[in-house]
Structure formats: C-alpha cells, structure tokens
Amino acid sequence: MNGLTKRSALAIGFTLLAFASYAAEGAASPTAGAQPPASSAQAAPPVTPANDPAYTYKTLRLNRATFDALAARPEQLLVLDIRRPDELTRLGGFPVYLSVQTSDVQRSLGYIPRDRLIVTVSNHAHRAGAIGDLLTGYGFRVVGAIGVLDYEAEGGTLTKIAVPPPRTAAVSPSTASAPAPAK
Numbered sequence: 001m002n003g004l005t006k007r008s009a010l011a012i013g014f015t016l017l018a019f020a021s022y023a024a025e026g027a028a029s030p031t032a033g034a035q036p037p038a039s040s041a042q043a044a045p046p047v048t049p050a051n052d053p054a055y056t057y058k059t060l061r062l063n064r065a066t067f068d069a070l071a072a073r074p075e076q077l078l079v080l081d082i083r084r085p086d087e088l089t090r091l092g093g094f095p096v097y098l099s100v101q102t103s104d105v106q107r108s109l110g111y112i113p114r115d116r117l118i119v120t121v122s123n124h125a126h127r128a129g130a131i132g133d134l135l136t137g138y139g140f141r142v143v144g145a146i147g148v149l150d151y152e153a154e155g156g157t158l159t160k161i162a163v164p165p166p167r168t169a170a171v172s173p174s175t176a177s178a179p180a181p182a183k
Contacts, residue, residue, distance in 0.1 A: 112140065
C-alpha cells in the first residue's frame with residue numbers, strides 16, 4: 001500500500017470505529033426500574049443527540065471510549081483545543097493539544113497540520129462541533145469533537161494546569177543601597 005492509501009484506510013478505520021461506538025452509545029439505554037451498576041452511579045450518561053438535541057453539527061460527537069481509542073495513537077492525532085486560556089486553566093484538558101482560540105482558527109489554518117486526524121475540543125463539544133465543520137470545509141481530516149466536561153463526566157481524567165503565581169520585582173543589592181539622587 002502506498003502512503004496515501006494507508007492514510008485513507010486508517011482514516012476510514014477510525015471513522016468507522018467512532019461511528020460504531022457512537023451507534024452503540026445511542027442504542028444503549030437502561031431498562032425501566034433497573035439500578036445502574038455501582039461503578040457508573042457517579043458518572044453521567046454519555047452525551048448523545050437524544051439527550052442533547054442542540055448539537056446539530058456534522059462533525060461526529062465523540063464519547064470517552066472513542067476519544068481514548070484515538071488518543072492511544074498520538075502519532076496520528078492532533079487534539080485541537082479551541083477554548084480560552086481561562087477555561088483551560090479552570091477546567092483542565094488533555095495532556096497534549098494545540099491551542100487555537102475559536103476566533104483565531106481561520107487566521108491560523110496554516111499552523112494546523114493536514115497530515116493528522118483532528119479532534120476538536122471545547123467544554124461541551126458545541127464550539128468544537130462548529131469548528132470541526134469549518135475545518136472539514138477547508139479539507140482537514142476532522143474525525144470528531146469532544147467536550148472536556150462530558151469526557152470527565154464519563155469517568156475520564158483531565159490534566160489540570162497550575163497557574164504560576166505572579167512575578168514580583170526582586171530588589172537587587174546594588175539598587176537597594178544606592179544613594180538617593182541629588183536634587
């Protein structure tokens with residue numbers, strides 16, 4: 001197989017994996033009166049079009065399992081986080097990502113690699129879905145969108161970014177003992 005055929009087959013494989021996971025997620029529904037298993041009692045149910053009809057984008061909305069499967073092959077994936085810096089530090093995110101804010105995406109197209117599968121990231125995947133649709137229109141290979149809060153609600157762990165304390169001006173010994181200027 002040549003490089004283009006391998007990449008195409010890989011992209012199709014990941015897309016089929018995402019669709020299969022998404023279809024299984026949508027089909028799975030608890031029976032009436034059944035108690036959820038103890039391990040899933042704390043986790044929120046996966047977000048699907050059935051429980052979030054406001055997600056109207058063509059970009060596939062990924063669940064935790066599908067994203068984790070894609071993230072297991074980092075050499076083929078680009079995680080594009082489009083949130084503001086305050087959202088990244090407050091909520092956390094994935095361990096490795098390219099950060100381009102929503103308003104800067106169109107000006108930054110030249111910096112986004114075209115040889116990688118792309119997953120767009122926002123808080124609940126709505127902005128990520130919109131940017132995924134935009135990038136797909138420019139010919140990028142977007143395989144899905146995910147929200148970090150949805151990922152965390154499904155049991156995923158986010159990387160929290162510690163904001164360093166503000167720098168204070170250090171007083172050097174030479175400036176501390178210098179005589180006052182003459183008037």
